[in-house]
Structures are given as structure tokens and as C-alpha cells.
Amino acid sequence: MTTVNEKKSAPTIRAVAVEAGVSVAxxxxxxxxxxxxxxxxxxxxxxxxxxSGYRPNRLARGLSKRQTKTIGIxxxxxxxxxxxxxxxxxxxxxxxxxxxxxxxxxxxxxxxxEQAIELMxxxxxxxxxxxxxxxxxxxxxxxxxxxxxVVLLLHGLKGASGCDxxxxxxxxxxLDAVNHLVAQGAQRIAVLALPLVSESEKDRMDGFRTGIxxxxxxxxxxxxxxxxxxxxxxxEQHGYQExxxxxxxxxxxxxxxxxxxYMAIGALSALKxxxxxxxxxxxxxxxxxxxxxxxxEPPMSVVAQQVEQIGHMGAMRLIGRLxxxxxxxxxxxxxxxxxxIVRASSCRSQGAND
Numbered sequence: 001m002t003t004v005n006e007k008k009s010a011p012t013i014r015a016v017a018v019e020a021g022v023s024v025a026x027x028x029x030x031x032x033x034x035x036x037x038x039x040x041x042x043x044x045x046x047x048x049x050x051x052s053g054y055r056p057n058r059l060a061r062g063l064s065k066r067q068t069k070t071i072g073i074x075x076x077x078x079x080x081x082x083x084x085x086x087x088x089x090x091x092x093x094x095x096x097x098x099x100x101x102x103x104x105x106x107x108x109x110x111x112x113x114e115q116a117i118e119l120m121x122x123x124x125x126x127x128x129x130x131x132x133x134x135x136x137x138x139x140x141x142x143x144x145x146x147x148x149x150v151v152l153l154l155h156g157l158k159g160a161s162g163c164d165x166x167x168x169x170x171x172x173x174x175l176d177a178v179n180h181l182v183a184q185g186a187q188r189i190a191v192l193a194l195p196l197v198s199e200s201e202k203d204r205m206d207g208f209r210t211g212i213x214x215x216x217x218x219x220x221x222x223x224x225x226x227x228x229x230x231x232x233x234x235x236e237q238h239g240y241q242e243x244x245x246x247x248x249x250x251x252x253x254x255x256x257x258x259x260x261x262y263m264a265i266g267a268l269s270a271l272k273x274x275x276x277x278x279x280x281x282x283x284x285x286x287x288x289x290x291x292x293x294x295x296x297e298p299p300m301s302v303v304a305q306q307v308e309q310i311g312h313m314g315a316m317r318l319i320g321r322l323x324x325x326x327x328x329x330x331x332x333x334x335x336x337x338x339x340x341i342v343r344a345s346s347c348r349s350q351g352a353n354d
Contacts, residue, residue, distance in 0.1 A: 011052040020048040070100045071318065072120035076108045076133035081261050081290050082307045086153065089311030090129055097319050099126070106133060114139045121146070127318045132157050134197055149321035151314045154307075155199035156333060164321070165333040166314045170203035171210075173303040173338030177257050177285045178211025180301070180340060184348045186255035186283055190223040190246050192239050192263040204259050204287075223253055227263055239266025247274055247282075255283040255346070261290060264300060268345075283346040298344035306336050 013031075017024045022041060029035045030045040037045075048054075071094050075083055091101050102125060104116035110133055117139040120128060127149040130137070136158050143150050144162045156165040181189050191208050194201040212219055225246065227238035239258055243266065246253055256271075258264035264286025268278070276282050278298055286293070289304035313334065320328070 072125040093315035174207030190253035235262035239263030243270035301346040
């Protein structure tokens, strides 16, 4: 009688060979597709595999072929509204091409990020997709030294010249948002900004500054409010609290640009609480177009990143590197443009485009 604590031994390749009436080498050839085996023999082997529940050692098989058919994906947070879209678009492509995915969420912690990449390397992944949390990642040198490809998504890193980058056009997106608000007659434009930790945040702030100065305005410190780095309720609360403070200024802003969607929701809540008319009293532009953004009251104007395209392109670039079918130089960068979607929250004098 088998007790609860007893473990049934896992089926072996030798057991499969005995059941199919072939050699271990023939079973290996069928599983790994390393040489021709007759259709009848392959059928017997595959049926024996299914009946026994045998699972090949993917890592050992990969080491012998120098490829494990696994890809690592490292992201700073799954709380970002765009994270699921980016992850799914990349994973779908990888799965279609026969790759398994190892995923790590690093909670915006650079130390965890370094550890996750080291673990991915130790797990013998063939390549890596990374959304960096900060400016540098020393552990990527492991992949560079091993000749394994790395593709950075959304933004690049300092000292990662060997990596491909599929980045988002954050600078132009923020410049477009400021130009739109100026065109709508906004005189004092406030910004709910993110800490300048990564290239993305710096590009967004640079785009905002460029737009303000190009419009002949001054960058007033009291109109620049920098929030928490977390894509979470903290960010929404920051948008809410800072908007209350902004509207309590002696000369409050007549437009607010929120550089992530959580802060935009916080700002919207504060403006409604204060009975400010949107966009008549205060125009509002947020960041990233999500499934519910157009259903807010009023529908929110946004700078939309094409995250699904970025995820798809990143995965395809990695596959191209692994299959040696690409014609790219080392460490190339592609910028995917953002799109300004104008809706009622910022549109005072012109028709919306969505």
C-alpha cells in the first residue's frame, strides 16, 4: 500500500525505450529530432512517452544543444497598467516560436533586478528581455560575455552598448502634450512628474521642459511636482494630494499634465472634489491609453505608448539574434513613437481625435 508520504519515482528515458521496444538512443533521437527515425518507430516512442508521463530534462537537453529554448523577462513592476500588455505581447511571440518564458517582477528594487538577471543566467536562458528599473545593470555583463542577446524594452541603460533597445518616444510624446495644452489656451501648465530614475522619466521631463520654454513660458518650481517611483496607490495618492496643493496656490494652474495614469486619476479625483470644471477651469492630460481611459468622466486625453508593438518588436529582435537571421549591427536602438489622443478632459476649442 502506498502512503501519503511515499513518492512515486519519475519515469525514465530507459523505461520509455523498453516500452517502445527501441534503444535509448532512438528515444533521444525522436524527442530531440536529431536524426531520421521512421514514422512507425516515432509513433511508438511518442505513444510510450505519453503513456508513461515521461518529461525530458529540458535543461540537460538544452546544454547538449547549446540552447534551452527559454527566454527570461525581467520587469520592475506588475502594478504598472501597461505591464500586462507588454508582457503578453512579448510572451505570445516567444511561445509561437517554441520558447518557454521565465518571468521576474523586481518591485522597482535594483538589487532584486541584479539578482533576477543572475538567476536567469544561471538557469541557462538563451536570451533576455528587460524593462530596466534604473540607469545601470552590471549583471548584464554575464550575458554579454557569454554572447547571449539582451533586448531592453521602453528605454535604454548606461554602459549597455551591446544590447538592443526598443524604446518609447517619451520626449516627443510629452512635447506634443504641452504643445496641445498651449494651443488650447493654457497659461500655467503644472506637471505631476516621476522621479528622474530611468531614461523614460528623464525623456518625459525633458519633453515637458522643452515645450514650456518653446512656448515662451518659464519653468516655475511651484508647478513641478515630483511623485513616488512606485506604480501603485502611492502614485495615485500623490496625484491627488499635489493637485489639491496646486489648486490652493495664489495663482493656480489652468492645466495639469500627469506623467503616469495613476497620478492622472488622483488629479481627476481632486479636481472633482474641488468642483473644478474640466477642461474649462483646468485642462488635464494623462499618460498611457488604457481600456477604461476613454470611459472616465470626462474622457481623458493621454499620451499613448505603443507598448504592445514594443513587446512584439523586442521578442522578434531577440529571436532574430538567436537564429542569426538578422542583419542588424551590434546594440541597435529603435524608437517607437507615442501618440497624443485628445479627448474631452483637455479639449477646449478643437474636436477630439478619439
